[in-house]
Amino acid sequence: MLNGAPQLIVVEPGNTPLNQPKCLDLRSKPLTVRQTYSVRWQKEKIDLMKLAKMRWINQMSFKDIADSQKMTLGGVDWNLRKFKKEYSKNRSTKELKQIWSKIEGV
Numbered sequence: 001m002l003n004g005a006p007q008l009i010v011v012e013p014g015n016t017p018l019n020q021p022k023c024l025d026l027r028s029k030p031l032t033v034r035q036t037y038s039v040r041w042q043k044e045k046i047d048l049m050k051l052a053k054m055r056w057i058n059q060m061s062f063k064d065i066a067d068s069q070k071m072t073l074g075g076v077d078w079n080l081r082k083f084k085k086e087y088s089k090n091r092s093t094k095e096l097k098q099i100w101s102k103i104e105g106v
Contacts, residue, residue: 046071048083049095055080056102 051069054060055076060068062076069076084103091097 046075046079048079048086049099051076051079052083052087052099053095056099 046069051065054065054068055062062073065071066073066076071079087096087100091100
């Protein structure tokens with residue numbers, strides 16, 4: 001790891017003659033490291049507003065939300081809690097006001 005990022009190492013055959021195909025032949029030549037790249041995996045961001053609308057406006061169950069969004073039940077729960085935390089004071093739009101009236105009415 002370099003500064004917390006995993007490393008991807010590209011290994012190529014060393015000193016391959018021009019008349020031979022470029023393939024990894026472990027019997028004849030040692031492998032050499034030519035390049036090292038930093039790799040960062042990124043997940044697609046979850047639309048918290050969409051989840052909140054599904055739960056409190058459309059009255060969908062956690063299971064239905066999980067199935068439709070290809071998430072786990074724990075993921076749905078965690079993201080809805082995240083929505084409540086991030087939007088606890090934000091009621092700036094009509095949608096947010098409507099969602100919070102449903103949440104607080106429960």
